[in-house]
Amino acid sequence: QKEVEQNSGPLSVPEGAIASLNCTYSDRGSQSFFWYRQYSGKSPELIMSIYSNGDKEDGRFTAQLNKASQYVSLLIRDSQPSDSATYLCASYNFNKFYFGSGTKLNVKP
Amino acid sequence: GAVVSQHPSRVICKSGTSVKIECRSLDFQATTMFWYRQFPKQSLMLMATSNEGSKATYEQGVEKDKFLINHASLTLSTLTVTSAHPEDSSFYICSARDFGRQGIGEQFFGPGTRLTVL
Numbered sequence: 001q002k003e004v005e006q007n008s009g010p011l012s013v014p015e016g017a018i019a020s021l022n023c024t025y026s027d028r029g030s031q032s033f034f035w036y037r038q039y040s041g042k043s044p045e046l047i048m049s050i051y052s053n054g055d056k057e058d059g060r061f062t063a064q065l066n067k068a069s070q071y072v073s074l075l076i077r078d079s080q081p082s083d084s085a086t087y088l089c090a091s092y093n094f095n096k097f098y099f100g101s102g103t104k105l106n107v108k109p
Numbered sequence: 110g111a112v113v114s115q116h117p118s119r120v121i122c123k124s125g126t127s128v129k130i131e132c133r134s135l136d137f138q139a140t141t142m143f144w145y146r147q148f149p150k151q152s153l154m155l156m157a158t159s160n161e162g163s164k165a166t167y168e169q170g171v172e173k174d175k176f177l178i179n180h181a182s183l184t185l186s187t188l189t190v191t192s193a194h195p196e197d198s199s200f201y202i203c204s205a206r207d208f209g210r211q212g213i214g215e216q217f218f219g220p221g222t223r224l225t226v227l
Contacts, residue, residue, distance in 0.1 A: 031213075032213045034215065034216065036218075041200075042220070042221070043202045043218040043219060043220050043221040044153070044202075044218050045218070046215060046216070046217060046218075049213060049215050051213055088152075088153070090216075092213075092214070095141070095158070096158075097143070097155075097216055099152060099153050099155075100152075101152040102152060
């Protein structure tokens with residue numbers, strides 16, 4: 001079992017809609033969680049970090065963490081075609097980061 | 110935000126040569142840096158964790174003598190691919206942890222180096 005699991009997608013949403021990306025993790029000791037966006041041929045870019053249960057909002061992005069369910073999500077409001085990318089979920093524990101394989105998001109104009 | 114640079118961005122070399130890639134944290138000090146490689150349409154693969162002033166910790170299956178890592182200062186780590194072969198062609202990405210912004214040590218990535226070995 002992988003440490004961090006993500007649906008590979010692709011997830012297709014129309015422009016202006018809310019995109020919901022999900023991630024589960026296996027280690028209950030994981031301390032913090034991160035969402036990265038990676039465009040094709042580029043390196044990952046940090047979007048959000050979260051370490052407390054609940055929601056954390058930053059602009060059009062909201063990260064949600066539920067430690068009881070070992071579940072992390074990223075909501076993108078008012079999705080734009082420029083949001084089309086692969087989104088990587090990562091957890092951190094004992095000086096090590098664990099990355100999911102990523103969910104490909106397509107935002108259709 | 111935290112900025113990590115990587116140089117060179119692209120390198121083409123002949124089989125058997127060595128290639129050095131530099132990774133720098135520009136606006137913060139990084140005691141820990143990471144080196145990843147990524148093949149097309151595949152996920153990130155951690156190669157090694159580099160700690161300033163000590164030996165790097167390599168992941169299982171990564172050859173220490175082939176991928177030499179040096180973390181000589183709080184802002185610079187280097188990866189040297191020794192005696193490169195075509196199968197080493199890949200996208201190499203470094204990252205660094207910044208404890209300054211939120212205190213939890215977020216990881217920021219460099220732009221990557223695309224290595225092609227002929």
